[in-house]
Amino acid sequence: EGVAGLGKGLQPTQHCPLLQASPPARSFQLDYEEDCFRKDGAPFRYISGSIHYARVPRPAWRDRLLKMYMSGLSAVQVYIPWNYHEPLPGVYDFAGDRDVEAFLDLTAKLGLLVILRPGPYICAEWEMGGLPAWLLWKPDIILRSSDPAYLAAVDSWLHVLLPKIKPRLYQHGGNIISVQVENEYGSYYACDYGYLRHLLGSFRALLGSEVLLFTTDGARAEELRCGTLQGLYATVDFGPGSNVTEAFGAQRQVEPKGPLVNSEYYTGWLDYWGEAHASTSSVRVARGLEDMLQLGASVNMQSPFLQLPSLPWPGADFKDQYKPVTTSYDYDAPVSEAGDPTEKLFAIRTVISKFQPLPVGPMPPATPKYAYGWVALQKVSACPEGCAVPAQHCLAARCPSLSLQYADLLDVLDVLCPSGPIQSQFPLTFEAIKQVHGFVLYRTQLPRDILDPAMLGAPPHSICDRGYVMLQKEYQGTLERDRQTALHVTGNTGDTLDVLLENMGRISFGANISDFKGLLGNLSLDSSPLRNWLIYPLAIDTVVQQGWPHAALPKSSSGHRAGPAFYAGTFETPGIACDTFVKFPGWSKGQLWINGFNLGRYWPLRGPQQTLFVPGSVLHVGRPNNITVLELEGAPSTPLLLFLDRPLFNRTLSRSTAATE
Numbered sequence: 001e002g003v004a005g006l007g008k009g010l011q012p013t014q015h016c017p018l019l020q021a022s023p024p025a026r027s028f029q030l031d032y033e034e035d036c037f038r039k040d041g042a043p044f045r046y047i048s049g050s051i052h053y054a055r056v057p058r059p060a061w062r063d064r065l066l067k068m069y070m071s072g073l074s075a076v077q078v079y080i081p082w083n084y085h086e087p088l089p090g091v092y093d094f095a096g097d098r099d100v101e102a103f104l105d106l107t108a109k110l111g112l113l114v115i116l117r118p119g120p121y122i123c124a125e126w127e128m129g130g131l132p133a134w135l136l137w138k139p140d141i142i143l144r145s146s147d148p149a150y151l152a153a154v155d156s157w158l159h160v161l162l163p164k165i166k167p168r169l170y171q172h173g174g175n176i177i178s179v180q181v182e183n184e185y186g187s188y189y190a191c192d193y194g195y196l197r198h199l200l201g202s203f204r205a206l207l208g209s210e211v212l213l214f215t216t217d218g219a220r221a222e223e224l225r226c227g228t229l230q231g232l233y234a235t236v237d238f239g240p241g242s243n244v245t246e247a248f249g250a251q252r253q254v255e256p257k258g259p260l261v262n263s264e265y266y267t268g269w270l271d272y273w274g275e276a277h278a279s280t281s282s283v284r285v286a287r288g289l290e291d292m293l294q295l296g297a298s299v300n301m302q303s304p305f306l307q308l309p310s311l312p313w314p315g316a317d318f319k320d321q322y323k324p325v326t327t328s329y330d331y332d333a334p335v336s337e338a339g340d341p342t343e344k345l346f347a348i349r350t351v352i353s354k355f356q357p358l359p360v361g362p363m364p365p366a367t368p369k370y371a372y373g374w375v376a377l378q379k380v381s382a383c384p385e386g387c388a389v390p391a392q393h394c395l396a397a398r399c400p401s402l403s404l405q406y407a408d409l410l411d412v413l414d415v416l417c418p419s420g421p422i423q424s425q426f427p428l429t430f431e432a433i434k435q436v437h438g439f440v441l442y443r444t445q446l447p448r449d450i451l452d453p454a455m456l457g458a459p460p461h462s463i464c465d466r467g468y469v470m471l472q473k474e475y476q477g478t479l480e481r482d483r484q485t486a487l488h489v490t491g492n493t494g495d496t497l498d499v500l501l502e503n504m505g506r507i508s509f510g511a512n513i514s515d516f517k518g519l520l521g522n523l524s525l526d527s528s529p530l531r532n533w534l535i536y537p538l539a540i541d542t543v544v545q546q547g548w549p550h551a552a553l554p555k556s557s558s559g560h561r562a563g564p565a566f567y568a569g570t571f572e573t574p575g576i577a578c579d580t581f582v583k584f585p586g587w588s589k590g591q592l593w594i595n596g597f598n599l600g601r602y603w604p605l606r607g608p609q610q611t612l613f614v615p616g617s618v619l620h621v622g623r624p625n626n627i628t629v630l631e632l633e634g635a636p637s638t639p640l641l642l643f644l645d646r647p648l649f650n651r652t653l654s655r656s657t658a659a660t661e
Contacts, residue, residue, distance in 0.1 A: 016043030016296070028170045028177040028212055030233060032257040037298065039170075039177070045259070046177070047293070047352055048075035048115055048300035052124065053103040054084050054313070055329055058096060059617040060339060061103060063364060065110050067335055070363045071345060072352035075113035075177065077263070077300045078104070079122045081130040082157055084313070087436070089134055089153075092160060104168050108175040114168075115263075115300060117180040118161060120154050120199075121513075125270050125325045127315045127437075128506035129183075129513055136431040136516060143514055144185070146194040155202060162206035171210045178212040179203065180263070184237070186217040186227025189512060196229040216263040219250040228254050237264030237302070240280065240288035248297065260297035265289065267301050267344065268332035272323045273504075277608040277649040279332045282344040290351045301334070301348070314600070315508030316515075321482040322465065324504040326609045327600030328647070337613050338579050338647070340366035367616070370578035372643035377406075377567040377629060405549050409564035409630070410473055410498060413441065413536055415543060421534035427519035430503060433537050439502055440518050441536040446471075446495045446525070454526045456497075457486035462521030465504035468564055468632055471497055475563030478633065489525075497530070499523065500564050502632070504601075540630065545596040550626040562634040570624035577619040581611040581644045586636030593628040594618050610648035 016036035029038045037044045049068050056064055068076055080100060086092055094100060107114050121144055122130040132153075135141055141149050168174030181199050203213055217227035219236045228234040234254045238247040248260050267285050269278035292299050316324040328337055334345035341363055349358065409416070422433055427442055456469065458479060467479035469487055472495050477487045479499070491497075499519070506515040522529045549568050582592060582599070589603045597618045604610050619625055627641070 026171055026173065027210070030212065030258050035257055036259050036296070045293075045296060046075040046113065046115070046298045046300075047073055047356070048077050048113075048298075049073050049334075050077045050079070050264075050300060050302050052079055052329075053100060054079070054081055054097070054126075057615045057617050058099070058102075060367075060615065061106055062110075063339055063367065064335065065107060065112060066364050067339070067341060067345075069110055069112055070359050070361065071334075071349050072356065072358045073112070074356075075115055075300075076107055077115040077117060077302075078107075079124050079126075079130070080116070080118040080161065081122060081124065081126050081313075082120050082161075083127060083130055083132040085161070086132055086157055089132075090156075094164075101164055101168075104174075104176070108168070112175065113170070114176045115178050115180070116165065116176050117183060118158075118165065119183065120157060121185075122183050123315075123509050125315050125317075125329065126508055127313050128515065129315065129508040131513065133431065133436045133506060133517075134434070136514060137434060139431065139516075141514070142190070143512075144182070144188055144195065145190045145192045146198065151195075151198055154199075158202050158206060162203070166207050169207065169211050171208070176211075178214055179207065180216055181213050181232055182215065182227075184217050184223070184227060184509075185215065186220075186223030186225065187509070188226070191226035193229060196232070200229060200231050214261075214263075219247040221250065221253065224250060224254045233258060233261075235261035235263040237262060237266075239266030239269075240284040242288075244288065244291045244295070248292075248295065260292075260295055262292055262297060262299045264302040265292070265299050267334055267348070271326040271328065271608055271649075272317070273326055273603055273609075274606045275323075275608065277332070280344075282342075282347045285344060286347040286351050289348060290354070293351065293355050314505045316465075316505040318507050318510040322504075322507070324465065325508075327602070327612060328609050328649075336647075338367055338369065338581075368578045369645035370573075370576060370580050370643075371645040372571070372573065372580055375569060375571045375627060375641045375643065377569045377627065377635075377639040377641060405566070405568040407549060407566045408473070408561060409441075409500065409566065410470065412549075412566070413538075415548060416538040416540055417441075417536040418539075421536045424533050424535055425531050426522050426529075427533055428535055429520060430501075430517040430537075432518075433535060435518075435537040437503055438540055439500055439538045441538060442499045442501060442519055442523075443534040443536065444497050444530050444532055446491045446493060446497060447528075447530070449492050450490045450525070453488035453490055455486050456489045456523060456525055457527075458519070458523050459521035460485070462519060464501070464515070464517045464520055466502045466632075467519070468500040468502070469498070470500075470563055471495055473498075473561070473563075475561065475634070500632070541598055544593045544598070544628050547596065547626075549628065564630065564632050565635065567629040567631060567635060567639050569627050571627065572624055573619055573621055575621060577616045577621045579616045580614045580619075581647050582614055583611050583642040583644055583648060585640060585642055587629075587631060587639070588633035588635070590629055590631040590633075593626075595620060595626050608649050611644060613647065614643075 016034040027040055031038050119130050138149050141147055143150055168176050170177045181203055214233040214235055215228055216235050216237055217223045219238050236247055236251045268280045271278055314325045334342055334348055430440055463479045463481050463485055465481045469476040471489055471491050476489055479485055501518050503517040507513045584602045584604050591601055592599045592612055595618055599612045602612055
């Protein structure tokens with residue numbers, strides 16, 4: 001599908017001539033006569049890469065941006081997730097890792113232009129595509145449409161965000177050359193042109209008439225039909241497996257003149273829980289990039305310079321069934337989630353060097369990694385009996401100094417839900433009780449004796465997304481969206497039935513993204529509905545961030561059992577705080593916090609991800625590091641964590657040889 005096979009309608013555009021008349025001092029414009037961009041009047045083509053500041057700890061921003069600059073990129077593409085900055089209606093957070101203005105100023109300082117993607121919907125495999133879950137507190141709201149309730153929330157947000165952006169536009173002395181409106185709207189069912197017209201008016205009113213506004217859609221006719229609008233320059237997205245001629249030909253159907261633009265060239269792909277780790281050939285990526293650059297196209301490489309998302313931000317797709325995205329957003333990218341340049345990065349850099357000069361100087365090296373070894377997580381006064389970990393490799397070798405703790409989740413509800421439960425005849429969704437993320441516990445009692453196994457079940461599509469079932473505090477099993485929705489149970493009248501519901505991430509692409517969480521329908525016993533529920537919205541992330549359980553010992557538990565439980569311990573680094581990766585030998589499924597920082601879900605039995613990335617900036621030097629694990633199904637008899645110096649995906653070392661651990 002190389003350039004030699006290009007049709008007559010797609011001629012190279014890199015020879016865009018210089019303008020004779022002098023343009024404004026600073027301008028970034030479309031030239032429909034010569035099919036190119038013009039920057040300050042001169043023909044311009046950008047080669048860009050995506051970076052998600054919300055997925056990169058602030059101490060690593062400069063390192064990642066420098067690697068992008070030294071790769072030969074002239075621009076970076078930046079998403080702004082609405083829900084990251086407005087966690088509750090009218091409550092805004094632009095501090096610390098969320099300081100998007102500081103991030104944008106850093107890109108300018110390093111000499112990079114910016115292509116901004118402020119949404120309001122961004123996809124990005126991010127929870128609900130960046131839309132705040134609190135929008136669903138109005139259950140009949142129609143997202144991404146002209147629904148007045150939705151537009152009111154959007155307008156309120158844009159009036160906060162876009163004034164921060166306007167002074168940083170290229171025309172005003174900044175480095176933002178273009179701004180995308182919405183994202184891949186042609187893939188959404190609504191196809192509401194009134195909505196797009198409203199956004200166009202809002203962006204123009206708040207950013208001015210000179211800024212270049214554009215859309216991005218897939219290269220199919222039906223996607224471009226619903227995703228484009230006069231007044232917004234239409235661009236396309238496609239990966240190295242696509243035919244370049246056909247893809248840009250689709251753009252030409254809606255934009256007969258103007259620059260060719262691939263706004264998302266996929267250098268890798270995301271992972272779903274339960275599927276193989278995605279990988280994309282460096283050779284194919286480089287060949288596709290060269291084909292587009294030979295046409296004079298502007299290209300943004302999607303997600304090549306990323307890091308991990310901490311919970312609760314990974315989203316999900318819906319492709320015939322619910323498919324939650326893994327914690328890691330490694331993406332088989334040119335730069336790994338830990339910031340390491342890869343073979344793919346250097347292949348891309350070689351292609352870029354054929355079209356424009358590379359910056360002088362070396363590529364910044366990979367970040368230092370350290371294998372801290374084993375850490376024990378259980379209440380013991382000496383090393384666990386039978387533990388085979390050599391003392392020189394065990395950070396828990398002096399176990400009495402670890403202040404190790406263990407607590408069943410059901411025994412600490414007073415800590416996790418200090419306001420107490422909500423009473424309801426039937427279950428209520430997360431949204432109905434204004435719980436945005438995390439977990440909700442549903443509790444009721446058996447209405448009768450069940451001597452023979454009875455079917456505890458839920459209506460189709462009503463377990464959102466996983467329910468951990470306990471009867472009299474004994475773990476019975478798991479109910480799961482689009483999978484197992486019934487269990488057999490026995491018990492006596494008045495026995496306590498608990499179901500812990502987990503939000504695995506709201507849908508970010510592929511369906512109506514009004515993805516309500518919790519029990520969406522009533523549970524029943526042999527088709528007889530259960531009633532009289534106590535509903536506990538759990539603030540687990542908040543209490544762990546505040547120091548629990550390390551700041552105060554939990555209440556004594558009734559012993560080690562299967563089912564949801566917390567494990568806690570501490571370890572000290574040997575005088576250095578480097579990036580590292582945590583493996584979970586023998587664990588089932590759960591979440592990990594270190595020093596109150598939520599590092600995400602682990603699920604080694606489902607895979608492909610086998611380790612969680614721990615940025616060195618999270619760790620302390622010279623004082624203990626607090627580890628908290630919420631295991632949901634069952635920990636190993638000897639709960640140990642293993643800290644490695646490399647990631648494991650699908651039982652395969654990332655970009656290396658087969659793992660033996």
